Amino acid sequence: AQSVTQLGSHVSVSEGALVLLRCNYSSSVPPYLFWYVQYPNQGLQLLLKYTTGATLVKGINGFEAEFKKSETSFHLTKPSAHMSDAAEYFCAVSVPNQAGTALIFGKGTTLSVSS
């Protein structure tokens, strides 16, 4: 069975500082990995995804994540935080080549950005 652990339910940074949101996964097979962002009273928006190939994945709004198989991690980073990045972030895993698609989500990390 797959699972996702997001370390830190709340992360606070100053505007312009590095953003680092941590995600570790558990999967018996190489998974597909995703980061989604959710703004208040909104649905989820895909930031980036890892399926196969290059382990450093670039997404929208300057975010990127690196798949590290040895550490079973997929941490999300952004070099310089912006006020508009304040939102809730979810890491998710799915199993490729499995009939049916179910995303297993972490509990989420709320990012606060102060000026």
Place this chain on the structure above:
Amino acid sequence: KAGVTQTPRYLIKTRGQQVTLSCSPISGHRSVSWYQQTPGQGLQFLFEYFSETQRNKGNFPGRFSGRQFSNSRSEMNVSTLELGDSALYLCASSFQENTEAFFGQGTRLTVV
């Protein structure tokens, strides 16, 4: 291209009633998944439909059911509502299995 549309956006129901939520996927997408989001449990997978067939189901009681129509639109139904069913229900559509999922804005259900 229009995104995933969920209706209604907000619902208030009384305990014991039933409710039906609707989801229209992105044109051309045949996979529709449903998720429940609550502060306590987070985002939990309910079920997934592909070409009118349920392919995958999460760990929810039988009061939660769904279906998909030939035009890929999907509905989910919750019968005998309980207070704990209050949640944001999110629908996501995908072109095919294990491709990225695009989410709607959700339906906020409040059970009183």
